[in-house]
Amino acid sequence: MKKNRYLLCLLLVAFMLYFAVPRLSIHATGAEGIFSIAWLAFALMVIAGNLTGLLYSPKKHRQRPQFQNKKTKSRSFLRE
Template sequence: MKKNRYILCLLVGAFLLYFAVPRFSMFAEGLEGVFTASWMLLALLVMAGNLSAMLYAPKRKAKSRKLTKQTAKRLRYYA
C-alpha cells in the first residue's frame, strides 16, 4: 500500500516539475533566482526521498504459522 503512495508522489512531483521548469528562469538575479533554485532543490529532494523510500522499503516476509504445544493448548479453550 505504501509503495502505491510513493509512486503517486513521484508522479505528482514529476508533473509539477514538467510544468514549472519551462516557467522558471534559471539564471535570473535577485529574489527570482533564489526562489527558482530553492524550489528546484526542494522538488528534487522530495522526489529523491520518495524514490529511496520505495526502493529501500523492507520486504514483507510470509509469516509461517508454526504452532508449538503450548500455543496449541492456549488456542483450545472452551467458553
Template sequence: MKQKYLLYVLLTSLLLYYAMPYLQPFYGGTFGLFSLVWILFALLVLSGNFLAFLSAPKGEKRLKVKKAKAPLKRRMYQ
C-alpha cells in the first residue's frame, strides 16, 4: 500500500519539476493566476500523498481463514 503513495509522490514531484520553468506565478493577469493555482494544487496533492505515505501501516497481514471441509457423503449399501 505504501508503494502506491510513494509512486504518487514521485509522479507529482516530476510534474512540478517539469512545469516550474513554464509557470510564472508573479506574472500579471490570468496566466499568473492559473500558474499560482496550479502550483498550489500540485503542492496540496504532494503533501496529501506524502502524509498518507507516512501514516500508512507498514504491512498488512491478511488472516487466512481455513474453510471447513464438508463431510463426505457416505453411501450405505445394504
C-alpha cells in the first residue's frame, strides 16, 4: 500500500517539474532566482525521499505453512 503512495508522489512531482522547470529562471537575480533554486531543491528532496522509501522499504516475506510440532512425552506417568 505504501509503495503505491510513493509512486503516486513521484508521478506528481514529475508532473509539477514538467510544468515548472520551463518557467523557473535560475539565472535571475534577487528573490526570483532564490525562489527558483529553493523550489528545485525541495522538489529534488521530495524525489529523493520517495525513491528511498520505495527502494529501501522492508520486504514482506511470505510465511510458509508450518506444521505444528506438538511435543509429546515419551513416557506418561499416570496416577491411579
